[in-house]
Structure formats: structure tokens, C-alpha cells
Amino acid sequence: MSITTTRRATLLGSAGLAGAALASPAIAQRAPIRLGGLTTLEGPFATGGQDSFRCVQMELERINSTVGGRRIEFIRESSNAQADVALARARKLIEQDNVDIILGPLSGAEGIALRDYSRTLTGKTIVNGSSGAADTTLRNPSPNFFRFSTDGTQWMAGLGNHVFRNMNIREVAVAAGDYAFPYAQVFGFNIEYCRAGGRVQHYWAPLGTTDFSAQIAQINRSSAGAVVVVHGGTDGLAFMTQYAQSGGNKPLIAGSIMADQTMLSARGPHRRVMVGMISGGPIADVIDDPTWREFVERYRRRWLNEGGFQSPSIHGVNYTTNLYGILHALREVDGDLGNNQEAFQRALAAARITAPTGAAVRLDHNRQAISDIFLNRIEERDGRAQVVAFARAEGVNQTLNTPEAQFLALGAPSRDNPGCVPAAS
Amino acid sequence: MRRGLAIAAALGLLALPWLLHAVLPANQAGFWMGNILGRALVFGIIAMSLTFLATYGGFVSLAQMMIAGVAGYTLAIFVEGAVPRIVGGAGYALAIPLGVLAATLMGLLVGAIAVRTRDIYLLMITLALSMGVFRFVETNITWFNGYEGIRNVVGPSLWGLDFRNPWVFYHVTLGTAVLLFAAVMYLVRSPFGLVLQGIRDNPRRVSALGYNVALHRIAAFGVAGFIAGCGGVLATIYNIGISPGTIGLGATVNVLIMAVIGGLGHPVGAFLGSLIFTVFDTFAATIYDRDRFNTLIGLVFLVIVLASPDGVLGVGARLRRLLTRRAADK
Numbered sequence: 243m244s245i246t247t248t249r250r251a252t253l254l255g256s257a258g259l260a261g262a263a264l265a266s267p268a269i270a271q272r273a274p275i276r277l278g279g280l281t282t283l284e285g286p287f288a289t290g291g292q293d294s295f296r297c298v299q300m301e302l303e304r305i306n307s308t309v310g311g312r313r314i315e316f317i318r319e320s321s322n323a324q325a326d327v328a329l330a331r332a333r334k335l336i337e338q339d340n341v342d343i344i345l346g347p348l349s350g351a352e353g354i355a356l357r358d359y360s361r362t363l364t365g366k367t368i369v370n371g372s373s374g375a376a377d378t379t380l381r382n383p384s385p386n387f388f389r390f391s392t393d394g395t396q397w398m399a400g401l402g403n404h405v406f407r408n409m410n411i412r413e414v415a416v417a418a419g420d421y422a423f424p425y426a427q428v429f430g431f432n433i434e435y436c437r438a439g440g441r442v443q444h445y446w447a448p449l450g451t452t453d454f455s456a457q458i459a460q461i462n463r464s465s466a467g468a469v470v471v472v473h474g475g476t477d478g479l480a481f482m483t484q485y486a487q488s489g490g491n492k493p494l495i496a497g498s499i500m501a502d503q504t505m506l507s508a509r510g511p512h513r514r515v516m517v518g519m520i521s522g523g524p525i526a527d528v529i530d531d532p533t534w535r536e537f538v539e540r541y542r543r544r545w546l547n548e549g550g551f552q553s554p555s556i557h558g559v560n561y562t563t564n565l566y567g568i569l570h571a572l573r574e575v576d577g578d579l580g581n582n583q584e585a586f587q588r589a590l591a592a593a594r595i596t597a598p599t600g601a602a603v604r605l606d607h608n609r610q611a612i613s614d615i616f617l618n619r620i621e622e623r624d625g626r627a628q629v630v631a632f633a634r635a636e637g638v639n640q641t642l643n644t645p646e647a648q649f650l651a652l653g654a655p656s657r658d659n660p661g662c663v664p665a666a667s
Numbered sequence: 668m669r670r671g672l673a674i675a676a677a678l679g680l681l682a683l684p685w686l687l688h689a690v691l692p693a694n695q696a697g698f699w700m701g702n703i704l705g706r707a708l709v710f711g712i713i714a715m716s717l718t719f720l721a722t723y724g725g726f727v728s729l730a731q732m733m734i735a736g737v738a739g740y741t742l743a744i745f746v747e748g749a750v751p752r753i754v755g756g757a758g759y760a761l762a763i764p765l766g767v768l769a770a771t772l773m774g775l776l777v778g779a780i781a782v783r784t785r786d787i788y789l790l791m792i793t794l795a796l797s798m799g800v801f802r803f804v805e806t807n808i809t810w811f812n813g814y815e816g817i818r819n820v821v822g823p824s825l826w827g828l829d830f831r832n833p834w835v836f837y838h839v840t841l842g843t844a845v846l847l848f849a850a851v852m853y854l855v856r857s858p859f860g861l862v863l864q865g866i867r868d869n870p871r872r873v874s875a876l877g878y879n880v881a882l883h884r885i886a887a888f889g890v891a892g893f894i895a896g897c898g899g900v901l902a903t904i905y906n907i908g909i910s911p912g913t914i915g916l917g918a919t920v921n922v923l924i925m926a927v928i929g930g931l932g933h934p935v936g937a938f939l940g941s942l943i944f945t946v947f948d949t950f951a952a953t954i955y956d957r958d959r960f961n962t963l964i965g966l967v968f969l970v971i972v973l974a975s976p977d978g979v980l981g982v983g984a985r986l987r988r989l990l991t992r993r994a995a996d997k
Contacts, residue, residue, distance in 0.1 A: 324912030
């Protein structure tokens with residue numbers, strides 16, 4: 243009795259085997275986790291928004307979009323950096339696309355709008371993307387809103403002490419934009435600098451100022467030992483250009499959005515004065531840390547030929563840090579989002595992760611990151627100006643390690659409340 | 668006949684939520700009711716304030732979203748519970764009328780400033796006013812909390828019904844829209860409305876008849892300000908607060924787009940346009956590529972405007988004319 247196998251039987255058999263192989267994980271696997279991504283792909287922040295999705299996509303590909311035995315479906319939406327548009331998109335993600343978690347948004351006003359929306363939800367979680375307004379978590383926090391990235395005030399930690407103690411400068415001129423983000427940054431600088439004993443002269447200019455010549459003339463004549471510049475985008479470029487043209491030669495200290503590749507790659511006289519400039523922030527181009535080097539390496543391999551930057555942007559890194567928080571918590575609870583995500587949110591709150599920069603991250607009682615901040619200097623490396631980290635302030639919390647009640651009593655940062663409070667002698 | 672149609676439409680809108688819940692899963696029905704229809708009605712009201720001015724007065728104003736924002740900011744400044752607290756202390760029963768009043772006054776002011784301009788110059792001056800107010804609220808911290816705006820305007824509870832509930836929100840919005848729509852239809856048949864239409868057709872003749880053209884124009888802007896104010900209050904509650912972006916250039920132009928694609932021939936066009944806009948704004952990214960969804964939105968609007976210069980309303984009118992011509996030919 244010879245056994246003959248016909249072609250049909252072989253085909254049927256192999257098809258059956260293949261079917262079984264395909265079907266078996268499908269039985270083992272539960273329904274996918276739906277992760278909504280919200281960033282800004284329109285308007286002035288679009289390049290940062292694109293980069294944030296690049297980094298998220300790269301990290302999801304790396305784990306084969308699977309965590310805790312469940313697949314992750316990533317559903318992308320985009321806003322134009324306006325609060326009510328971000329809110330409309332978030333509502334669509336939650337109610338129409340039925341996502342479990344939102345990763346986003348990118349900018350401050352959007353973050354505050356989504357925090358308020360998250361408060362009205364049950365069994366859903368919003369984890370910040372890269373928005374950096376302090377009030378999102380500092381005042382009226384929402385139990386459903388988590389932030390593994392640091393805020394604009396935290397980004398200046400360590401800078402004030404460095405200027406006073408290591409650079410031995412007793413008085414500075416602060417030239418800053420007259421709106422929320424620079425207020426937060428100036429506040430962060432002043433808290434440390436004035437407590438150490440430094441004196442500050444402020445020179446405010448409205449958003450969109452192009453002519454700083456009068457202010458720069460005053461600054462150059464003043465007794466200030468250094469200039470702290472906290473302007474963003476084109477304002478920053480205009481200030482730096484005019485400062486260079488005026489022959490300004492005081493040391494420069496910059497806010498987090500000044501020491502940035504968009505500024506450094508623009509041509510003009512400002513590049514001369516920017517080399518050697520000191521700044522603070524959550525990332526740098528060059529950080530002496532194996533985690534960061536490996537992350538930059540992967541990023542370049544994946545994206546350099548597809549429109550990526552030389553090194554990941556601040557938005558890309560912040561989104562990735564927050565994604566790490568989500569993935570860590572999902573692993574902890576083995577992909578279980580039941581019981582209104584209670585266990586998942588507990589795991590988020592207790593998460594201890596390492597950001598792509600190598601910084602350790604944990605959350606405080608407001609679900610806000612306590613993490614490392616880098617002190618950076620701009621140096622010429624490989625024939626181009628790069629932001630190089632030379633020190634890090636470890637475990638910086640949202641109140642810059644002053645007691646919370648005392649910090650909150652200072653009130654919200656503003657033009658009239660720049661945070662310059664001398665130490666009680 | 669037309670009145671019957673209007674009443675039937677209103678009843679249909681009233682019954683729509685139940686219909687949605689019958690055919691869609693629960694959460695999606697809620698989404699369609701609150702965030703598609705509700706949002707379309709809110710912005711339809713603001714677009715109607717523009718349609719009213721354009722249709723009956725011939726004034727295309729780009730200040731309507733800004734005026735709605737004035738109502739929203741006033742509400743947010745005075746109402747208790749908003750974050751940050753600017754003035755606070757007022758309940759919604761007081762803050763909402765204050766907001767609408769502020770918008771009406773702003774409407775009168777815009778009308779007074781723009782009283783001598785027409786056509787493109789009117790468009791430019793109203794746009795300049797909007798952008799001026801936008802920059803002002805964006806940079807002023809003391810009153811408007813600058814770039815972050817004022818949040819947490821959650822809306823009132825009506826007889827134990829919470830405004831955050833999509834059913835309540837939808838029906839309150841629908842009621843407001845119907846009332847304002849009826850008011851506009853009544854107003855344009857009144858002597859004031861007739862004079863307004865006279866100004867649109869021939870201002871000189873109207874003033875020769877002894878009417879004060881300037882005063883009528885300013886009053887029309889005041890009425891439009893009142894309508895936009897009602898929309899602005901609802902929009903602020905819908906968005907749980909207000910930020911400068913709400914009255915930015917994008918939002919300003921969106922209102923114009925809604926009015927134009929709906930059709931400037933009749934106030935109902937504002938709601939049609941607003942519904943089409945909302946549906947495409949929400950689903951373009953799903954239908955088409957997520958990085959390029961604005962292309963689809965732009966194309967749809969272009970097609971509508973090219974196929975029918977007077978918007979969606981014009982399509983209906985064209986079809987009717989075509990059919991009557993067919994009937995006459997036979």
C-alpha cells in the first residue's frame with residue numbers, strides 16, 4: 243500500500259497548516275490597543291510635529307507594534323497648534339476612533355485644553371506629547387493627564403547657579419519675549435540666580451519684534467556681566483543678528499528654544515556670537531551618554547534619507563519619552579486596560595523610565611515628570627555648530643526643588659512676576 | 668409651503684438624535700450628535716451672522732469670529748470656576764447675557780468704524796480689526812491670560828441637566844439656532860430689513876428717501892454682533908474655554924468659507940456650509956492621507972465654489988430652474 247500524495251492534498255494540507263499557524267496567535271492575542279497620536283503638522287511647528295511622529299513610528303517599529311501580548315494600533319491626527327482644533331481632534335480620536343490612550347499634544351495651549359478635556363473622561367488616558375506649559379500639571383491637574391516630559395521652567399534648572407557660581411557673574415540683563423513661554427523660562431532662571439545672590443535687569447519685547455537696537459544699546463552700556471536671551475524663532479534670530487552687529491561682547495546665556503539647529507543653521511553674523519553660548523534644556527545634539535548615542539544612531543539610520551534631521555528634535559525626544567512611559571506601564575499590566583484603566587494608570591504613575599537622552603524619569607504627585615536637565619554649550623564640531631551638553635542637573639522637579647507651597651505662593655510667571663526672589667538672609 | 672418645510676426641518680433635527688442612536692453604536696451616535704451636529708450648529712450660528720450681513724446688507728465682514736470671541740472672553744472673564752480667575756464671581760445666568768451684550772456692542776463698534784467702507788475695503792478693515800483684537804488677547808496677560816487663554820468654562824446645569832451631556836448641548840444649541848434663524852427671517856421682512864436691502868441695492872436712493880443709511884448699517888452690524896455673540900458663548904462652552912487661536916486668522920477664514928460654500932443667498936446656507944465644513948474637517952484625515960488632508964478640504968471647497976458660485980444653496984436653485992425649464996419645454 244503505497245501512500246500517494248496528490249498535489250491537491252499537498253496544497254490543502256499546507257494551506258491548512260499555514261491557516262493554523264496564522265490563526266493560533268490570533269486566538270492567543272487579545273484585541274489591539276488603540277493608541278491615538280496627536281501632533282501639529284500645520285503652521286510654524288509643523289517640522290517639529292513631523293519629527294515627533296517619526297520618532298514614535300521608529301520606536302513602535304522597534305517593538306513590532308506589540309506590547310504586553312497585544313498589538314498597538316497607532317491612529318494619527320494633527321492640529322494646527324490651536325487649542326480648540328486640538329480638542330476637536332482629541333474628541334474624534336476618543337469618541338469616533340475609540341482610542342484607549344492619546345499621546346499628545348505638541349504645544350502649551352493645546353496641552354491645557356486637553357488636560358481639561360481629560361478630566362471629563364472616564365476610562366481613558368491622555369499622555370502628553372511635548373507641550374511644556376507649567377500650569378498643565380502644576381495647577382488644577384487632571385487625574386487622567388500624565389506628563390513624562392519636563393516643562394519650560396524646569397528646562398532652565400541649573401543655569402542660574404552655573405552663571406553665578408562658575409562664571410562668577412553678579413548681574414545679568416534678561417532680554418525676553420513678552421508672552422507665556424519666555425515668562426516660564428525667565429522664572430526658572432531667576433529662581434536660582436536671585437537666590438544665589440544675583441541681580442537682574444529685564445528687557446521685555448513683544449512677540450514679533452524685529453528691531454531690538456534700542457534695547458541692545460542699553461544692554462551694552464549697562465553693567466551686566468552677561469545677557470540671558472529668551473526669544474523664540476525669528477525674534478531670536480533678529481536679536482542675535484543685531485547684537486552681533488552692535489559689537490556686543492558680553493557672554494550669552496540662552497533659553498531652550500534659542501540653542502537650536504534652526505537658529506544655528508541660519509546664515510548670518512549671529513553665528514559668530516552664538517559659538518560658546520550657554521543654555522539649558524531637556525536635550526542637546528551631543529550628550530555623552532550611551533543611550534542617547536544609540537538613539538541618535540537609530541534615528542539617523544531610519545530617517546536621514548527620508549527627510550529627518552541630523553539629530554532628533556526636542557519634540558521628537560519628548561514624544562518618545564512619553565511613549566516610553568506608556569509602553570512601560572502597558573508591559574507592567576500585561577496590556578490590561580480593564581476596570582477603567584485603573585491598573586494602567588497606577589502603573590503609569592509609578593513608572594520609572596529612561597528617556598532617549600539617558601535621563602532618568604519618574605512622576606510626582608501631579609503626574610508630572612521629575613527628570614534630568616542638561617547644561618549645554620554651543621561648540622564647533624565636525625565643521626558645524628552643535629549644542630553640546632557639558633553638565634546635567636539631576637532629578638529636577640516642577641518647583642525646581644523648592645518646597646511646593648513656597649513655589650506656588652510665588653504665583654504664575656509673568657512680566658510683573660519674573661521669579662527674582664532673593665534668598666531670605 | 669415654505670413655513671411647512673421649515674417646521675418639518677426643525678422637527679427632523681429634533682428627532683435626529685434618536686435616529687442616530689437607532690442606526691449607530693452608542694459612542695459614535697454621541698459623537699455625531701455632540702461633535703458633528705452640535706459643532707456645526709454652533710459655528711453655523713456664527714456663520715449666519717456673516718450671511719445675514721452679506722445677504723441683506725451686502726457687507727462681507729471678517730470680524731464675526733472676533734466678535735464671537737469677545738462674547739466668549741467676556742463669559743470666561745466673569746464666570747465663576749474659569750481658570751485662571753480674572754474677575755469671576757458671576758453665575759452663568761449673568762455671565763452669558765454679559766457676553767452677548769459685549770458682542771453686540773463690539774458689533775456696533777465694528778459697524779461704526781467700517782461705516783464708510785464698501786466691498787474689498789470693508790473686508791480689509793474688518794480683517795484688520797479682528798487681527799488687532801487677536802494680537803491683543805494673545806499678548807495681554809492681565810485680562811486674557813495671553814497665549815494660553817482662559818480654560819475650564821464648563822457651562823451651566825439646567826434644571827439638573829448638565830451642559831456637558833451631548834443631548835443637552837445639542838438641544839440647547841438647536842433651540843438657539845432655530846430662534847435666531849426665525850428672528851432673522853422675521854427681521855428681514857420688517858421695515859428695518861427692507862431698508863437694509865434697499866441699502867444693499869442702492870444706498871443713494873435710500874438716503875434720498877430720507878433714511879439714515881449710516882445708522883441702519885451700524886444697527887445691522889449690531890444685530891450680527893448679537894447673533895455672533897450667541898454663537899461665541901456656545902462655542903466657548905463647547906471648547907471648555909477660549910484661547911487666542913479661537914479668533915485667529917484660520918478661524919476667521921473658516922467662518923467665511925462656511926458662509927460661502929453654504930451659499931450667501933439665504934441664512935440657511937450658513938448651517939449647510941457649516942455642516943459640510945465640519946464633516947470634512949473631521950473626517951478628511953480618515954478618508955485621505957493624514958499628512959495631506961488639507962488638500963482634500965481645499966479641493967472640496969474649490970469644487971463647490973466652481974460648480975456653483977452661490978454655494979450649495981445655488982445647486983438646489985439651479986436644479987429647480989432646470990426642471991421647470993424641462994416642464995415648460997414639454
